[in-house]
Amino acid sequence: MSDLVRGQAPIDRGWAWVIVLGYFVSTFCMVGIAKSFGILMQEFIILFNVPVAYAALVMGVSGAVYTLSAPICIACGELFTQRKVVMLGGLIGAVGLSLSAFLVNIEFLIFTFGGLYGFGNACIFGNGLIMLGNYFSKYRSIANGIGLSGASVGQFAIPPLLQFFLDTYGLKGTLLLLGAIYFHVVACGAVYRPLSFYVQRRRSKKERGKKASVDNKQNALTEVGERGDIPLIQIDVDKKHVNNMTEEGSAFHRHHVASTGSVVFGSMDSLHQTAIDMEHPSKDEKTTGSKGKKPLCQRLLSHLATFKVLKNYVVVFFTLVSFLLFFGHFNFILFLPLSAESNDIHRYWKALLISIAGICDLIGRILVGILGDSNKLARYKILAVCTGISGFNILMYEIATVYWWKAMHVGIYGFFGGAYVAILTPVLIDFVGLVLMPPVLSVVLFIQGFGAAIGQPVLGKIHDDAHSYRGVNFLVAASMMVGTLVLVLYPFIKKIQEKRETRKKPERESPEKIVEIMSYSEGNGNFKGNDTDSQPWSSDDKV
Known part of the structure; x- marks a missing residue:
């Protein structure tokens, strides 16, 4: 977990x-x-x-x-x-x-x-x-x-x-x-x-708060745009490109994508939030962008x-x-x-x-x-x-x-x-x-x-x-x-077992190779940090 x-x-x-x-x-x-x-x-x-x-x-x-x-x-x-x-x-x-x-x-x-x-x-x-x-x-x-x-x-x-x-x-x-x-x-x-009950409940509260925050930002941007005090940033985004990104599971958050699909207007804060949402899509967005669930038997065997x-x-x-x-x-x-x-x-x-x-x-x-x-x-x-x-x-x-x-x-x-x-x-x-x-x-x-x-x-x-x-x-x-x-x-x-695991470890990679591997893994969403619960033995085990 x-x-x-x-x-x-x-x-x-x-x-x-x-x-x-x-x-x-x-x-x-x-x-x-x-x-x-x-x-x-x-x-x-x-x-x-x-x-x-x-x-x-x-x-x-x-x-x-x-x-x-x-x-x-x-x-x-x-x-x-x-x-x-x-x-x-x-x-x-x-x-x-x-x-x-x-x-x-x-x-x-x-x-x-x-x-x-x-x-x-x-x-x-x-x-x-x-x-x-x-x-x-x-x-x-x-x-x-x-x-x-x-x-x-x-x-x-x-x-x-x-x-x-x-x-x-x-x-x-x-x-x-x-x-x-x-x-x-x-x-x-x-x-x-x-445990998913608490994640879903917190996510729903967070999304309600985020929606209210976005509405306030949009109202503020409209008001500022009418006054002309701060210039808006215009970004050209191809609609096809956005759709492809959505299919790959890296979709824009709906609150930050314009309904036209061709141009996105926003402040620097909203663009920063958009970048975060693109890099870490929510679970619901991943599910929506997936091509479909695996068959039930296959999913059961994967958990078996x-x-x-x-x-x-x-x-x-x-x-x-x-x-x-x-x-x-x-x-x-x-x-x-x-x-x-x-x-x-x-x-x-x-x-x-x-x-x-x-x-x-x-x-x-x-x-x-x-x-x-x-x-x-x-x-x-x-x-x-x-x-x-x-x-x-x-x-x-x-x-x-x-x-x-x-x-x-x-x-x-x-x-x-x-x-x-x-x-x-x-x-x-x-x-x-x-x-x-x-x-x-x-x-x-x-x-x-x-x-x-x-x-x-x-x-x-x-x-x-x-x-x-x-x-x-x-x-x-x-x-x-x-x-x-x-x-x-x-x-x-x-x-x-520890000696066996040590023999199985690959030779130490060069720093350049490690950076390259980490960059590749992060780009595919496969990089994982340390999870103490997943370690077979902790360093302070009493023997």
Whole structure:
């Protein structure tokens, strides 16, 4: 996002916090339902008499759809605005959950709960993170922490509520109520005001003021011309030449071009303003002078995340780390109700375990946001500490033998797991920059979703073969701990990438050649100044 646009928007203030509130409620619905799926999965296994691996396909397909749709949804958000995409996703997800209430068979649930709900999540998550990244700079970590803490509150509130719905209204009524809860995402998406809104509003005010100023100048010129005190300047301009300039996107401002098209009269001030307008045409004039928009598919593909970003070693590194961490963190909480059930922990007690993780998750997200913005420690180091402790406590949960001991480790897992989720996006921006965030985030979500798509059925198969969740918990704990070990290698990966970039730089040009290149670029409108947000690494990065 250009500095001009961000300078006119309420960055770190005002409406930016409304965006945080909208994302908070969105993640409350999205993640709260997803992390409570283990309670529903137990009901599906009993109702349809299917193995765990087959019932887990519901969430597995949801992850697969999320994987395939996330890059497209982010591209559509860049093209059509995040507001429209999130509202559409909320509607589709709510319809999918509501249709699941028919309970035709497990295959029907795979389509409705898995497919439609997964697509809705793909529309919500990435686009919301991009909105937070656009609206926040100084308080980005805090904003991400608060916005993503909606997932923690949802994880705390929805499991016991879900168990209450099951006891009171049955499985069909519960699914209908979940659809109604998810429908609130549509209202949340409506507050995602695009940054272009502020540019358009300021431009309209500026144009109204400019029109009044020009009218005053024209009146003054007419009055002066009648008195004959100051001679007017006459410039011969060929009408064909003006038309050609307009087609090339360098049009005169309408207020400064005479209606005859052959002669322009004006003062020196108006001529100076005309020169400025010619050199920097407005967006509307560029659009008017263009020969037409590209086809929709071509524009969508141009915004679609390409895997070219994987040529960057840091992007590959971050994608691998994200896959390992997400696989371990998400799958543990998903299978936690079933694991607790196998240890004779039933009904509200197993729902309470998820709620304990949720409330500790909330505290962790908020505190890590404050720590991340303090600049006392590099954010990736904070991330490594959080994921290492979270993975270790998954392992300790499996070793624990009594309820309170298990609950303690679930709480610690939730605290540091919440901190991991909240700090992950700021770490991504630290690694690759704000400009590269959308395409890189698309790739990361794609890889994470792929892990979720294959993870649940594979882990379900491990349980069906071993008739125990011990192997499942050991595997997800190992995944988080290996991801942590890989993460601490970041300084080495960064140095390798910097050396690679240095080798790719062309030899230094002579001063005359540099002036020639800059003049050519400016003449074609291609010269760009430094944009700190577009730099993959800043000079003051903490390593």
